[in-house]
Amino acid sequence: MKMRCKVLCVILLLVPSMLMWAAGTKEAGSAKTDGSAVITIWDFKYGDVEGVQPAMVKIDELIMRENPGITIKHVGQPNDNYYQLVRAAVQAGSGPDIVMFHGGVQAYEFDDYTIALDKYIQPWRPEISEFSWAYCSEGGNGAKPVHMVPLTTQGFGIYYNKALFKQAGLDPEKAPSDVASFMAACEKLKKAGIVPMVAGLQGSPYTIDFLFRCFVANIYGPEVSALGTGKQNFVGNAAFKRSAEMVQEMFKKGYIDPAGTSTPYFMDAANNFAASKGAMFVGLLSDVCHWKVFGDALGTDAVGYFPTINFPEAKYKDQQVGQPAGIGYSVMKWSKNPEAAMKVVEGYARGEGNAMWMGMTGALSPNKNVDIKSLGYPLVAEILQRPFVLDFNTLLLNEDANGNFDRYCAQAFVSNEISIDKFIAASQGMLDNVQKSK
């Protein structure tokens, strides 16, 4: 009987203690200690301990030195379920003061929970182009308040190894510009025993995805936004179809690295290009797999760049794809110290902090005051002197932008499950989904 009573007591104690444990603890947002503000940042880049974290640690130190009352608590959150964590914080109504977002639809979904920044950025607003500010405004509407400060301008382009071009008998200073010269260059490279296009296709075929984003920007030019309104389409566009046929031909002729299906894009394929295992690579313009990585590996003057390939059927030429804000920082509505939080954001977006951000990580800053020449990479100046055309991917719904387009690319070009026409129809379906959502 005594034993039974003991067991019952343990159970009765166990249930409430489990419930209390399940209730959890509340994370302090911008708790004040001794009159100084503690600013918490959630970030999906901070986990990159080799590439990004050292730069962020230095910038945080710089900001704290310049603002003695501010203590920064930088939290690196896992990339894969980052937005689930931010959503959980929103549902709980508390969390960090500053949250990093990707530009576009992923940030717009949080507009109701982030503060308008216009009054804070007013003194230095001209340092960043209105192209970027408009993109970071509520719902991407430039007439509405700004909700995010852009830290990077993102985009895609084709990098090439000048030494391998020379080895194949190509002019290293003259990048291919149209379909004919591009395919001829691929053929020459292949004949010279060089892999023409390094590829990362395992898991998600990002090489093809990014290549199409370059092509779409070039084909539709300034009219690319009309893909989101139904005034422009993939179906019925001769140049878009030609671009898909060209990619298919590249696979058939072996111009795309045959080892690509065994290679993940991040970071294996980029490392292969940096190790001269192929002549061309569809890379990013900021954050990773970019001019700095390849310049450091191959020599700053040994890497060439061209933004796209021109199609005779297209109305526009030499357009460069870009996202006005690759990533950025927003201040959450629950922050008790929005002024202090904005000081931190400003420290990242301009001045010495921004120069460190760009110089140490290879991020392409949208701030026009950064001294690009001092970085010592001629390629970055070449990239920045070209105007950007909006990346069509930023017009899509989350699901299509973050997965479905990759799957259609895989089906059409990697596993040959669907025809070019079906690929175009599937891609058109993503644009139709945007229409339906409105």
Add this chain to the structure above:
Amino acid sequence: MKMLTPKMKSETFESYLLIAPLLVLLLVFILYPVIANVYLSFFKWKGMGKATFIGLENYRTMMQDETFWISIKNTFVLLLYIPLGVILPILISAVLREGLKGWPIFRAIIYIPNILGYVIIGMISSIMFRKLGPLNNVLIAMGLGSFALDWLSNPVLALNTLGLVYGVWLRLGFGCIFFLAAMSSIDDSLYDAAKIDGALWWRTFWNVTIPSIRFSIEFWVVLSFIEILARAFPFIYTFSRGGPGFATFTLEYGIYNEGFIAFNMGYASSWASALFVVCAIIAYFQVELMRKSSDVQ
């Protein structure tokens, strides 16, 4: 009518009290999520903020969604690997039961996947099965180059590789241990009697071993269905991410995709409800079959 004595009443109360913690956990972590999921499937909700009631719209969209039907097809293809996943460990266990030299080493090897877990095995498999991966390299080295296939890029091969690795190989070790344990409880006199009657190995296996472990087999089949319908996500996520294209995209993966990539929580709930219905139908038939065979017994 039989009246309960005070002692019996006290014992009944204590019994309920003893199972109360488990019941609370079941209510909180099983029953509540199931009901909440069905409720949420009638709403449009982005995982935060206000949910909007949209009636059966999510189900209507789901029925017209090509991806949903692809995921159903893929899930059912994976279910076809269950018989192999049951037969193989039983056969191996039957052989091992009779003693095998070096069995402890063999047992350790086949049990390794269970120690490592789905995520690690998924990652390792994604490397092993690459076109230029270790498996193909070994095949080529052995002069079997024609069998060195593009396992992960060909949609048919990718799905069947997933079926073989996840549905059969991954649980082979645990299956062998499980069935060996079941076979160890069979009375040796049954085998002796079969031997005296002149029964050969196959006949003994079919008429003595199988009937004796029938309940274990039924349990293993139920477990296999659960594994494929509701526990394959971490493996698929690390092995193929549902690709190439939608080749290994299952119902369960679709729930994740809609819920945590697209953040269409209401729509993801309608997929989860569909999975619940599929599981319920299968469970019903399994229970009925088990009941019938139990009655026959």
